Amino acid sequence: MKQQRIDAGPAGPVPWYDPRVRSLFFQAIAIALVFWGGWVLVDNTLSNMESRGISTGFGFLNKTAGFGIIMNLVPYDATMSYGRTFWVGLTNTLLVSAMGVVTATILGFIIGVARLSSNWLVARMALVYIEVIRNIPLLLQIFFWYFAVLRNLPSPRQSLDVGGILFLNNRGLYLPGPMPQEGFGIVWGGILLAIAAVVGIRIRARKRQLATGQIFPAFRVGLAILVFVPVVSFLVAGRPLEWDLPVLRGFNFGGGITIIPELAALWIALSLYTASFIAEIVRSGILSVSKGQTEASRALGLPNGLTLRLVVIPQAMRVIIPPLTSQYLNLVKNSSLATAIGYPDLVAVFMGTTLNQTGQAVEVVAITMAVYLTISLLISLFMNIYNRAVAIKER
Amino acid sequence: MTEPTMKAPRKAVRPVKWMRENLFSGWFNTVLTLGVAYLLVTSVGPLLNWFFLDANFVGSDPSACTGAGACWVFINQRLNFFIYGFYPDELQWRVNVMFLLLAVAFVPQFIERFPGRKWLGIFGIFGLPVVGYFLIPGGSFGLEAVESSKWGGLMLTLVLAYIGIIASLPIGILLALGRRSEMPIIRGISVVFIEVWRAVPLITVLFMASVMLPLFLPEGVNIEKLARALIGITLWQSAYMAEVVRGGLQAIPRGQYEAASALGLGYWRRMGLVILPQALKMVIPGIVNTFIALFKDTTLVLIIGLLDVLGTVQSTVSDPTWQNVATEGYVFVAFCFWVFCFGISRYSQKLERKLDTGHKT
Numbered sequence: 077m078k079q080q081r082i083d084a085g086p087a088g089p090v091p092w093y094d095p096r097v098r099s100l101f102f103q104a105i106a107i108a109l110v111f112w113g114g115w116v117l118v119d120n121t122l123s124n125m126e127s128r129g130i131s132t133g134f135g136f137l138n139k140t141a142g143f144g145i146i147m148n149l150v151p152y153d154a155t156m157s158y159g160r161t162f163w164v165g166l167t168n169t170l171l172v173s174a175m176g177v178v179t180a181t182i183l184g185f186i187i188g189v190a191r192l193s194s195n196w197l198v199a200r201m202a203l204v205y206i207e208v209i210r211n212i213p214l215l216l217q218i219f220f221w222y223f224a225v226l227r228n229l230p231s232p233r234q235s236l237d238v239g240g241i242l243f244l245n246n247r248g249l250y251l252p253g254p255m256p257q258e259g260f261g262i263v264w265g266g267i268l269l270a271i272a273a274v275v276g277i278r279i280r281a282r283k284r285q286l287a288t289g290q291i292f293p294a295f296r297v298g299l300a301i302l303v304f305v306p307v308v309s310f311l312v313a314g315r316p317l318e319w320d321l322p323v324l325r326g327f328n329f330g331g332g333i334t335i336i337p338e339l340a341a342l343w344i345a346l347s348l349y350t351a352s353f354i355a356e357i358v359r360s361g362i363l364s365v366s367k368g369q370t371e372a373s374r375a376l377g378l379p380n381g382l383t384l385r386l387v388v389i390p391q392a393m394r395v396i397i398p399p400l401t402s403q404y405l406n407l408v409k410n411s412s413l414a415t416a417i418g419y420p421d422l423v424a425v426f427m428g429t430t431l432n433q434t435g436q437a438v439e440v441v442a443i444t445m446a447v448y449l450t451i452s453l454l455i456s457l458f459m460n461i462y463n464r465a466v467a468i469k470e471r
Numbered sequence: 472m473t474e475p476t477m478k479a480p481r482k483a484v485r486p487v488k489w490m491r492e493n494l495f496s497g498w499f500n501t502v503l504t505l506g507v508a509y510l511l512v513t514s515v516g517p518l519l520n521w522f523f524l525d526a527n528f529v530g531s532d533p534s535a536c537t538g539a540g541a542c543w544v545f546i547n548q549r550l551n552f553f554i555y556g557f558y559p560d561e562l563q564w565r566v567n568v569m570f571l572l573l574a575v576a577f578v579p580q581f582i583e584r585f586p587g588r589k590w591l592g593i594f595g596i597f598g599l600p601v602v603g604y605f606l607i608p609g610g611s612f613g614l615e616a617v618e619s620s621k622w623g624g625l626m627l628t629l630v631l632a633y634i635g636i637i638a639s640l641p642i643g644i645l646l647a648l649g650r651r652s653e654m655p656i657i658r659g660i661s662v663v664f665i666e667v668w669r670a671v672p673l674i675t676v677l678f679m680a681s682v683m684l685p686l687f688l689p690e691g692v693n694i695e696k697l698a699r700a701l702i703g704i705t706l707w708q709s710a711y712m713a714e715v716v717r718g719g720l721q722a723i724p725r726g727q728y729e730a731a732s733a734l735g736l737g738y739w740r741r742m743g744l745v746i747l748p749q750a751l752k753m754v755i756p757g758i759v760n761t762f763i764a765l766f767k768d769t770t771l772v773l774i775i776g777l778l779d780v781l782g783t784v785q786s787t788v789s790d791p792t793w794q795n796v797a798t799e800g801y802v803f804v805a806f807c808f809w810v811f812c813f814g815i816s817r818y819s820q821k822l823e824r825k826l827d828t829g830h831k832t
Contacts, residue, residue: 120686220805415774423672437686
């Protein structure tokens with residue numbers, strides 16, 4: 077009788093069939109490929125730049141730019157450096173993005189709620205708006221507002237005039253600019269005081285509600301304080317505010333605040349376009365709250381407004397916020413379409429003019445992409461924090 | 472001898488009741504309805520006038536536009552340019568053949584129970600690019616070559632969107648698999664690639680493709696502008712595609728992966744035969760939606776100087792022989808895009824309902 081030997085140890089797989097060995101092998105290949113590809117690119121780029129006489133490094137940021145920019149939030153003139161053009165572009169991008177986010181959110185929420193309205197006509201109109209706007213390219217909408225609408229407004233001499241303080245013409249919208257005089261600090265103090273008071277009242281009201289169940293009308297009282305305190309402090313300080321009115325000087329207006337048509341067109345188009353997407357997000361968010369929740373809240377005796385505020389909206393927000401932030405991100409990225417109509421945003425100023433003048437494509441493109449990457453990472457970071465905060469706490 | 476059956480009572484359609492419930496319930500709704508109705512009535516009239524009643528349709532030059540409304544003569548006259556760009560007139564049949572093949576491949580997808588529509592779809596995805604590769608640029612089989620700098624208009628838009636989506640699909644699938652991989656380095660590479668491309672706007676990608684790509688290539692190698700734009704669009708789009716496909720991969724129940732392993736299949740066969748067929752079917756609506764987004768985004772190529780349909784219109788509205796026809800041009804482009812995008816999005820919604828077989832929890 078032959079005894080089979082079983083004590084030879086487990087016959088482990090041959091090394092090249094071992095999953096761990098294989099995985100190491102493939103990862104090593106992947107790293108090698110990435111490094112090889114990177115090296116080839118860098119090598120090619122360096123030799124190309126050398127043969128074309130393009131300088132490298134970030135030294136160009138300190139050189140004089142020598143070109144004008146039609147709109148700047150940070151002080152700028154043509155004698156400043158290329159580094160400064162970066163900041164001008166970045167602030168312009170952030171400005172139009174912030175304006176767009178605010179209006180698109182307001183408009184989107186209104187349209188999203190209108191889409192669910194019990195009023196047939198209103199719901200239909202909201203649907204038509206959404207289906208028309210979101211199926212037309214954004215760039216086309218920007219062109220339409222800029223070339224077909226705003227550029228066809230009357231010239232400065234025939235500008236539309238609202239009460240002699242507001243002027244609209246093909247050079248832009250002219251608004252009176254507030255000029256705080258001496259003693260305006262009192263008003264700022266009043267505003268800060270009012271905000272602090274409102275926050276305090278909200279906290280107290282919440283504590284009292286949790287303790288006793290009594291509801292304090294924090295919203296109305298807060299609103300009253302917010303309006304009343306600054307107005308009183310404004311009057312007490314002796315109205316320390318003057319307005320810088322726009323006046324027609326020669327061929328154009330001077331003074332006041334100017335919203336250039338490039339900014340206006342971009343702002344309008346971004347808001348309308350993004351609002352159509354936000355409206356759909358809001359609609360699906362509200363629909364995602366099951367009817368039982370509303371009914372249960374009614375059964376508890378909560379009136380309509382409180383049902384909406386305490387039960388429906390908090391749950392809808394959980395569904396709304398993640399896609400909403402990605403829409404905000406899209407809006408920031410889409411603001412780069414400014415290039416097409418000449419609004420001086422980051423891409424137009426820095427990746428456009430600065431790149432053309434210096435020829436340092438690699439550095440400029442890298443910086444610009446890094447900015448957008450940072451914005452995107454920051455937004456997704458905030459979203460993750462928020463998500464963790466509102467996620468359903470399961471026990 | 473059947474008894475004369477009585478007619479069913481007329482279904483109670485009471486317009487007055489319907490209106491009271493849907494338009495005039497409560498003072499707030501009444502005010503809303505009246506306000507919206509007023510806006511509609513006051514805006515529809517002038518719009519109709521501008522579009523049709525006061526508009527000029529026939530003629531051959533700007534002098535034919537006498538009415539106060541739209542000057543459709545302009546669109547009529549330049550239509551050839553808007554569709555084909557500078558593609559030579561006598562060779563436009565080649566583009567038309569492609570349009571026809573596109574229609575043959577994809578229109579049946581909207582019609583249920585069309586015989587062999589699956590095969591037509593497969594031809595549209597795999598066969599059509601090959602046909603187009605030989606037909607549109609020419610240069611082989613005795614076809615006269617047409618440089619890509621002469622392509623333009625709607626045709627270029629379709630070329631960009633179509634190649635962008637077809638080429639990004641395989642890269643996107645690989646990236647999605649990489650992101651779900653158990654090997655940390657492969658996963659890391661995929662995540663970085665996807666997130667970087669998704670974070671940057673398409674314009675910067677196009678700028679990069681047109682400015683930096685020539686620097687990346689070895690000396691002496693030169694690729695044309697269209698190809699550079701296509702490389703940029705494809706890389707950018709593949710990141711989005713990867714996220715869509717990843718959604719499908721995550722939706723496949725774990726049991727499917729385990730069952731495939733239990734059958735002794737290797738990684739690629741496990742993915743190719745079991746997981747991907749299910750996952751891809753699930754994400755068809757998502758792919759269609761990214762296609763719509765890409766289709767709209769192709770208009771951006773005009774910024775780097777390619778003449779897509781918006782680019783051709785934009786370059787003609789500034790033509791001084793035609794006065795003030797920007798709105799007409801934009802309305803035309805908007806209509807082109809809207810018909811495509813709205814149609815496709817309806818299709819994807821229908822598909823979503825059809826494919827929703829209750830797997831979702």
